[in-house]
Amino acid sequence: MVGMRDVAREAGVSTSTVSLVVNGNGYVSAAMAERVSQAMKRLNYVPNELARNFSRNETDLVGVIIPTIRHPFFATLTASLQSALYEQGMRTVLCSTADVDQDVSQYVDMLRRRAMDGIIMGAHAVYPADYWSSIERPIVAFDRFLGGSIPSVGSDHSQGGHLAASLFAHTGAHHVVEIGGPRTLYQTASGPRSVSLGNIQIAGQTTFPPIRYHLAFEQRLQQTGIHYDYIEIENVAQMEQFRNAAHLAFERYPDLDAIVAPDLAAAFCVQEAFRRGRAIPGDLQIIAYDGSYVSDLAGLKLTSILQDFDGIANALARQLLQAIPGRVYRAPDATQRQAGQEGTGLNGARPGSVPGSELIPMSVKLGESTRWEGSIEDLLSSE
Amino acid sequence: MVGMRDVAREAGVSTSTVSLVVNGNGYVSAAMAERVSQAMKRLNYVPNELARNFSRNETDLVGVIIPTIRHPFFATLTASLQSALYEQGMRTVLCSTADVDQDVSQYVDMLRRRAMDGIIMGAHAVYPADYWSSIERPIVAFDRFLGGSIPSVGSDHSQGGHLAASLFAHTGAHHVVEIGGPRTLYQTASGPRSVSLGNIQIAGQTTFPPIRYHLAFEQRLQQTGIHYDYIEIENVAQMEQFRNAAHLAFERYPDLDAIVAPDLAAAFCVQEAFRRGRAIPGDLQIIAYDGSYVSDLAGLKLTSILQDFDGIANALARQLLQAIPGRVYRAPDATQRQAGQEGTGLNGARPGSVPGSELIPMSVKLGESTRWEGSIEDLLSSE
DNA sequence: CTGTTAGCGCTTTCAA
DNA sequence: TTGAAAGCGCTAACAG
Numbered sequence: 122m123v124g125m126r127d128v129a130r131e132a133g134v135s136t137s138t139v140s141l142v143v144n145g146n147g148y149v150s151a152a153m154a155e156r157v158s159q160a161m162k163r164l165n166y167v168p169n170e171l172a173r174n175f176s177r178n179e180t181d182l183v184g185v186i187i188p189t190i191r192h193p194f195f196a197t198l199t200a201s202l203q204s205a206l207y208e209q210g211m212r213t214v215l216c217s218t219a220d221v222d223q224d225v226s227q228y229v230d231m232l233r234r235r236a237m238d239g240i241i242m243g244a245h246a247v248y249p250a251d252y253w254s255s256i257e258r259p260i261v262a263f264d265r266f267l268g269g270s271i272p273s274v275g276s277d278h279s280q281g282g283h284l285a286a287s288l289f290a291h292t293g294a295h296h297v298v299e300i301g302g303p304r305t306l307y308q309t310a311s312g313p314r315s316v317s318l319g320n321i322q323i324a325g326q327t328t329f330p331p332i333r334y335h336l337a338f339e340q341r342l343q344q345t346g347i348h349y350d351y352i353e354i355e356n357v358a359q360m361e362q363f364r365n366a367a368h369l370a371f372e373r374y375p376d377l378d379a380i381v382a383p384d385l386a387a388a389f390c391v392q393e394a395f396r397r398g399r400a401i402p403g404d405l406q407i408i409a410y411d412g413s414y415v416s417d418l419a420g421l422k423l424t425s426i427l428q429d430f431d432g433i434a435n436a437l438a439r440q441l442l443q444a445i446p447g448r449v450y451r452a453p454d455a456t457q458r459q460a461g462q463e464g465t466g467l468n469g470a471r472p473g474s475v476p477g478s479e480l481i482p483m484s485v486k487l488g489e490s491t492r493w494e495g496s497i498e499d500l501l502s503s504e
Numbered sequence: 505m506v507g508m509r510d511v512a513r514e515a516g517v518s519t520s521t522v523s524l525v526v527n528g529n530g531y532v533s534a535a536m537a538e539r540v541s542q543a544m545k546r547l548n549y550v551p552n553e554l555a556r557n558f559s560r561n562e563t564d565l566v567g568v569i570i571p572t573i574r575h576p577f578f579a580t581l582t583a584s585l586q587s588a589l590y591e592q593g594m595r596t597v598l599c600s601t602a603d604v605d606q607d608v609s610q611y612v613d614m615l616r617r618r619a620m621d622g623i624i625m626g627a628h629a630v631y632p633a634d635y636w637s638s639i640e641r642p643i644v645a646f647d648r649f650l651g652g653s654i655p656s657v658g659s660d661h662s663q664g665g666h667l668a669a670s671l672f673a674h675t676g677a678h679h680v681v682e683i684g685g686p687r688t689l690y691q692t693a694s695g696p697r698s699v700s701l702g703n704i705q706i707a708g709q710t711t712f713p714p715i716r717y718h719l720a721f722e723q724r725l726q727q728t729g730i731h732y733d734y735i736e737i738e739n740v741a742q743m744e745q746f747r748n749a750a751h752l753a754f755e756r757y758p759d760l761d762a763i764v765a766p767d768l769a770a771a772f773c774v775q776e777a778f779r780r781g782r783a784i785p786g787d788l789q790i791i792a793y794d795g796s797y798v799s800d801l802a803g804l805k806l807t808s809i810l811q812d813f814d815g816i817a818n819a820l821a822r823q824l825l826q827a828i829p830g831r832v833y834r835a836p837d838a839t840q841r842q843a844g845q846e847g848t849g850l851n852g853a854r855p856g857s858v859p860g861s862e863l864i865p866m867s868v869k870l871g872e873s874t875r876w877e878g879s880i881e882d883l884l885s886s887e
Numbered sequence: 888c889t890g891t892t893a894g895c896g897c898t899t900t901c902a903a
Numbered sequence: 904t905t906g907a908a909a910g911c912g913c914t915a916a917c918a919g
Binding site for chain 3: 505508520552554555557558560
């Protein structure tokens with residue numbers, strides 16, 4: 122293997138000069154640089170990144186922990202993340218826990234051993250807050266609060282919940298069924314505390330922010346007196362559960378006339394509706410929550426509450442880069458920033474109460490599965 | 505940072521002994537091992553993987569190059585790949601070219617610089633064969649032939665094409681429309697050679713094996729005298745194109761009564777059909793090719809030609825590991841091997857003509873979008 | 888601007 | 904079974 126010394130010898134310079142040329146940082150005269158470049162070319166020199174990593178004590182690798190890359194939501198988010206990270210000179214190590222049937226700890230250990238420069242944590246895990254804080258390496262959480270000083274980024278789900286409920290409230294829904302994640306995640310940041318799904322309104326943070334969508338949703342429905350029920354999906358990584366939940370919704374609540382569900386579940390609901398001869402949106406309205414491409418495939422264009430995947434990804438990348446010592450976050454082009462926006466943008470971001478946390482605004486894309494004829498602005502102004 | 509020397513000092517042994525204990529390979533007395541372990545615990549020692557990588561000249565990282573992780577097909581494949589690689593002690597670096605708007609060469613350079621131990625190449629690239637062979641580092645291709653000695657793994661698409669055509673032939677289709685990838689990839693392994701889509705039958709390899717599906721499909725249809733047309737998708741990474749292709753199929757060929765299409769396109773075809781009041785499968789039959797979960801979401805259960813994602817992933821992982829010097833491939837449990845099998849398994853794998861190449865058998869899952877009432881065995885035995 | 892030099896933390900012969 | 908020691912290839916002071 123031809124190394125720097127060889128190049129240095131060939132060019133008649135020292136290794137440090139070669140290093141400067143390769144990395145293009147320090148001051149090297151043009152002549153010298155040229156001479157070295159020629160030597161590199163002659164010898165077919167390829168820098169050894171392992172040695173470089175070892176020396177710098179960095180890998181430029183970021184672990185992206187998610188439940189499964191199969192799921193369109195996480196696939197879409199991961200695509201945005203990979204792009205945002207790439208712009209910052211970082212590469213993505215895929216860490217989908219359900220796909221490899223592994224605990225999160227495997228990947229955290231890689232972080233500890235410095236195999237990665239940081240981690241974006243977007244999967245469920247059972248560790249107490251001090252597990253995370255004791256790691257003392259760059260970690261940023263997606264849609265969850267891990268512990269004291271670990272930043273968190275996620276969509277503004279209270280806004281999303283409010284939007285969904287408003288749509289139903291203004292289109293004369295009577296019985297809404299919501300399909301969503303496990304209730305065991307209904308906990309406050311101050312410790313595990315189970316929360317009734319009844320009439321209460323939570324103060325403070327939940328450890329699992331998407332739950333705020335449910336709460337806002339519920340609250341808004343109650344204003345209008347719409348009856349609603351909840352169907353729980355235990356494991357987001359198992360697609361079967363989305364189908365089962367959809368089936369259950371129709372079996373258990375024959376009089377339902379409105380559904381909000383993660384778009385995978387929403388797609389199955391469409392199928393159930395077709396099969397049972399329920400007309401959409403005349404007889405039954407459906408809102409897909411998340412807004413991955415699946416909401417476009419489901420037999421008709423679903424109205425959906427969109428997450429701003431690129432916005433989330435950029436925020437995550439920024440938070441992570443800021444947590445890596447010696448790194449600076451370079452903002453992407455303005456043109457790129459807007460790429461994720463589709464449909465109607467709403468409120469600006471509001472800071473969460475956890476340090477470094479960010480809420481990314483959501484938006485609505487009206488499709489064929491709801492009855493609202495006007496614009497979203499119309500809807501909101503009539504609130 | 506506490507390193508091996510510290511542990512060695514604490515335990516009163518040499519660093520090499522500590523190394524042996526950490527890696528659990530050499531011969532160390534139980535007492536000594538225990539003493540060292542205690543010391544590690546006391547000092548909270550965490551091995552530095554960068555130093556290890558540097559020393560071993562390995563990273564245990566594999567780059568998975570695909571067009572986009574957004575696409576359900578590649579997401580599913582990547583999930584299987586990640587699992588297969590994890591079992592071999594390798595981690596996955598996500599390299600989706602369209603998501604980061606980068607050329608394949610960026611990732612190949614990483615391979616050259618030893619930032620990864622190998623690459624699985626599943627995206628389109630324009631380089632000549634000698635580009636790939638000159639790299640002289642572990643590379644395995646998915647569904648394409650790159651160059652002389654680079655192994656290739658992919659589904660047996662001629663089988664898939666034959667299956668699809670047989671289904672149509674036996675259910676009285678008259679006008680079949682096929683939606684598929686770019687025709688410019690219709691090249692033989694012996695060099696770029698464009699191939700008419702007319703009546704000819706190709707001898708030899710195409711550089712892009714999925715094309716064989718088209719050829720087999722066409723050939724089988726001709727036996728029955730079924731009229732057919734082809735609609736081309738230029739860029740697989742752009743989902744819009746799938747929708748457009750679906751729309752185009754109905755506009756251009758109003759009398760079509762059968763469609764084969766990648767499942768994303770198939771899903772949009774269902775939507776078009778609904779919108780136009782075409783009854784499925786009575787009036788129009790649809791076969792989804794690939795068989796990712798999308799074929800279950802599309803408003804009804806689509807009949808699909810399935811790729812064996814786990815089978816493909818295991819073969820890719822095996823080929824790659826065998827190409828990495830000093831690595832041995834350990835076969836996964838029998839239970840895991842079958843995980844990917846769904847529907848009806850068919851012919852066994854047939855070796856391709858390129859060294860190290862493998863063809864993974866495909867299968868059929870009958871859904872609601874075709875009219876065949878019997879089993880697949882019935883269908884094939886009536887051939 | 889360029890060269891000298893001292894590591895980075897671990898693996899791996901080779902001796903003892 | 905354990906220890907001593909020589910790197911692995913590059914970076915980054917520091918000196919010139």
